[in-house]
Structure formats: structure tokens, C-alpha cells
Amino acid sequence: MKTFSAEYLKKVSINIFIALGSPAREASIVAEELVEASLMGLESHGITRCIWYFDECRAGRIKPGAPMKVVNETQTTAVVDVNFNFGQVGARKMVEIAIAKAQASGISCIVSRHCHHIGRLGSYTQRIAESDLIGLGSACSHKAGHFVVPWGGKQARLATNPISYAAPTGRNPVVLDMSTSMISEGKIRVLMHQGEEIPPDCVLNAKGYPTTNPMEFYGPPRGTILPFGGKMGYKGFGLSLMTMILGEAMAGEEITDEYHYLNGLVLIAVNPNVFGALRDFKKGMDAMVQYMKNTPPAPGFKEVLLPGELDFRTREERLGNGIPLAKRAWEQIKGIATQLNVTLDMED
């Protein structure tokens, strides 16, 4: 592990995205989204994603700087055609539109088309909450990202399809950002590299039988991941299907497109100020937060944590002590920078 400041990683990745063809403002959005995820300890959506994005740009599947288009717009709704630009650039545009429309009309719903990987879904609901609105969000992935079975099935038909919400309080917003599956493929890969077992009840082998062996998951033939919920996995399947209904059927995208990795992002912003006074809403939120935090902890727990609370703590800690990166990941990022003639002369 090496440790880097958020500032440094942001500068390096901005330069990488500019070298890949992004306008400075867009490069800065992608870099900020990745670094924020790394700061919060969510490295699966963090700075190491540079490596994949580089490949996707080179393959023409991400098109840095591609012009986005808002289509089918109404006072409360819009479709944002991201046109294969970086998913983060599209998602941030969607956040802006969602906020403006909910402030003007009470509620809004924005959906994406042709939107590449958006990174951390919770970032976008959080930004909505930071504008004193309630943010609801979901993201599905097209077929290229399908590892998860419908409940009762043995072939993958879904991705880890996260859902999220965020709401403002007097301090940090409450931010839930959860996948609708038992485990991510990325985590299984890490377990395999470390020679460890997969936790039970998370994964099936290609024949549909439970396994804890990463090698049996990867096959070939490849195994599958179970939807969230253990014996009640039909709930996780139901939630995952919702992300596809909103992000594919409603967005008018092909659910079986195998060519591209794409996300179907849907953001809903609700303005609490139209249901009552915003001041009263925030007072209610603070009372609720206190009511939850004051719960005496169960044996084995130190405290009740609100959704997102741990992520904000990790962020504070890493702003002070830096972001740790696996040596191999950093070598790969350096390799990309070298290929793109991006200098790394600050901390390394």
C-alpha cells in the first residue's frame, strides 16, 4: 500500500482524463467523483477505475467530451442522452437538472440513455440532499455487467444494480447506497487473489448449486451471484428488477445490449418544502436521527450507525491521512500516465 493525498490523486486523474480527450471541466468532474469515492473508502468506485476507463476510452466505448443532449423534456422530467461520454459527466448533468426542476415544481425524475459507468450512485443522491431535497436513485447495468440471477434461476440476468436515497439533516445527510446483490464480482476476485473462500449463501456454481469456492465461481463455465436477502432473496431480486424497469424499460434502452457496458441511471428529487416548511422537515430529520442514534447498542456493537455515517468518517480520516492504494493499482495508473505523457512529479 502507498498513501496519497486526495489533492494529488485528483490532479493526476484530471490530467489523465484531459489527455484522453475530456474538456477540463468534465475531466475535473470525473476525477472528483473517483477521488470522493476513494476518500469514503469505496475503492470499487474509486480512483483505480481510471485503469478500466482508459481501456474503455481506447476501445471507443467511452467518448470523452461527446456532446450530451437533453431530450423529451417536461417541467418535471427529462431524458439525458449522455452519448457515451463519461457516466459521471452525465450523472452530474442529471443532478443539476433534477435539482432545478424539483425546486421549481416540487418533484422531478431524470433518466439517462447511453450512459457509461457512473461510479458511486450515492454521490448523486447526496448532491441532491445537499440542495435541501430528498434524492432517490437507482442504476442498472446492461447485459455486459450481468452476474446476478433472478431469485430461483441459475443464469445471470441482472447486475448488482444499486439503489440509493439521501436526505438532508442539520449535519451530514443520511445516504443509503446499497447493491441489490449478496456480493460484488469485484469482491469475489479479491477473495480469489487472496486465496480465501466466498462467504456462504452468496454465490452459485454454473449448475446452480451453492459454492464458496472462487475458482468454481469463475469456472468456466462461470457461476452466478445471488440477489440480496438470503432466504428472502426474492426481495433483492424485486428491487434489482425495479432498477431495470426504471433504467431500461422506462429509458427506452435495449436490455440485452451486449456490446457496451452501460448504466441506466434514474434520479428522483423531492422537495420537502412543498409538503410543509423546510425548517420543520429538518427539525423532524434531526429528531429522527437522534432517536436512532440514542438506541442502546446490542451486544457486539458500539453504536447505531446511520446510513452513510461510516463513509463520512472515513472521508474525514483520509482527508487527514491520505488515500491508501494497492501498489499494483498505482503501478497501473502510472503506466497509463506514462502512455499519455502525463507527469506525476508531485508526490511520486
Added chain:
Amino acid sequence: MKTFSAEYLKKVSINIFIALGSPAREASIVAEELVEASLMGLESHGITRCIWYFDECRAGRIKPGAPMKVVNETQTTAVVDVNFNFGQVGARKMVEIAIAKAQASGISCIVSRHCHHIGRLGSYTQRIAESDLIGLGSACSHKAGHFVVPWGGKQARLATNPISYAAPTGRNPVVLDMSTSMISEGKIRVLMHQGEEIPPDCVLNAKGYPTTNPMEFYGPPRGTILPFGGKMGYKGFGLSLMTMILGEAMAGEEITDEYHYLNGLVLIAVNPNVFGALRDFKKGMDAMVQYMKNTPPAPGFKEVLLPGELDFRTREERLGNGIPLAKRAWEQIKGIATQLNVTLDMED
């Protein structure tokens, strides 16, 4: 068990609610909601709820026929003050408003105040879907219904707080209606009466340790129910908290009101027709349904079931064969009918 036709149970319960003071139209709504839940096999929200509603009416906590009021209305949003009328009457009013506003403005959000038990949440999202909209819904309960702990805590701060969505297809809508807890208090009561154990990882005793003994759950001191998700119960807690943010903080209701059992219902209706053509949306939905249904089943499963599919099948079966009711429950309903001078002369 005795078996009754839906028609008969509806007639009896309409007469009970009229005798309790409901106008005929409202009595018919409550009866229909209860009988539909019984038809779908969801007796916890079915006709046996008459018994509790009778007590709540007698105690003045349900006020049959009380005039409802729409407050803080905008083109996309409204607060419906149900004024302690039956929750079903309030919820159906909210459905009407949600549909009209989403058809006119693309999306709508309606929240309740002073709304008693609504019954089956999925009924309302389903009605929205039957108008070619996507329905999202959540319901929380005030303190009187709190059995569930925040993740990591050992005192109850939440109810089983369900979330739901429904979307139209070429046939029955997809309808997910899931509680955000591991088990309901009603189910634990049934297990106790049958002398059975509670499934593991669902319940804590009063000291916060896991137990499978219903007696240890009921105490006193009383135990608690865990949020949905097993080892990832923080996800269920997060979803449960969302129902309270929307249904209490946003509705402007007191989260710690101990006097009344009340639900905080929130319905969001989204009009797919503003994002693209409705025809294309439905085509996309049907393709997605087929894609899921075609998944080869895993060992131990016969088929992949869509959210709500089993409920619709049970409904078909019970429309033909009748609704089974426990003898004791039927005796109680008869007792109420007798007290209210309601005749039962059709099937019994």
C-alpha cells in the same frame, strides 16, 4: 378452517363498516381492500383485520366517515389529511390524486397525515400501475407499531415499514411489496400459538441476544425484531429509515406519537409516457418479463417468479375455491356482526 366466497365476505364486511358509521362508498372501499388481500393470500392485511378495526373504531382511534382534507397542494404534490378515517379510504384518495397529477404533469408525490392502518401497501402501487403509470410507495408506522431495531441497536425504533413498487406489463403488473424487517410480529404470534420456534437470525431477546424462542421474544421484557438483510441488516435498516423520512419527517408528523397507531403513506407515480412512447415502454416491460421468466431454474426451484406473480395466482385460485379463514377468526367476526346487528344469512 372454513371457506367463504369473496363476494360474501365483502358483503358482510361492508355491512360491518356501515354499522360502524362509514358511508356506503367508503365501507365498500375498506371491504374491497381487505377481501383483495385475503384473495391474494395475504391474510395479515385481510378480512380478519375487521376485528382490530372494530376495536379501534370503538376506542375512537378510527373515525369512520371523518371528512378528509387535501392540504398544501401543488400541480405535482399533495398532503392528504385522512383525519383518522379508515387508512384504506385515505390511501385510495391518495391513489386517485397521484394518478391524476402524474397523468397531467409526468410525476407526482402524495403523502398522508393522520392516516390509520392502510392494509396492503402493494394494492395502491398496483392501482397506479393499472393506470399505465409506475407506482412507488412506502409506509411507516408511528411508535405504537415499533418492534424493529435499528441495525446494531437493541431497542425497537421502527415498524416493519414496507416498501413497494408496481409497473404495468401486457398482463398482470409486476408488484413488489416487501417489509423491511426479517419477520412480522404477527407471524411470531402464530409460531407461539403453534408451539414452534422462530427461524434463526430474525429476533433478539430484551438483552439484545439472538433467540428463536417466541416466549423470550414476548417476555416481558419484550424482545425485538431485526431489520431485513441477515448479516447485512444495515440495508434493511436504511430502507426502513427511508419510509420514516418520507412518511413522518416529510409529512410533518410526530415520530414519537404513542397514542395512535398510524401509518405514514407516501405514493409516487411516474408516467413512462413522458420519457418515451408508452407502447415502447410496455414492449420493453414484456421483453424484460420474458427475459426473467426464461431463466433456467436453479436446483430446488420450478421457475422464476416475478414480484407479485404468486399473489395473482392465489387470487385466481381463491376466486374459484373461496377464501379459507381460521375458525376462531370467523367466530370473532361473527361476534362483531352480532354486536352491530349485521345479518350473516348468506353462507353461514
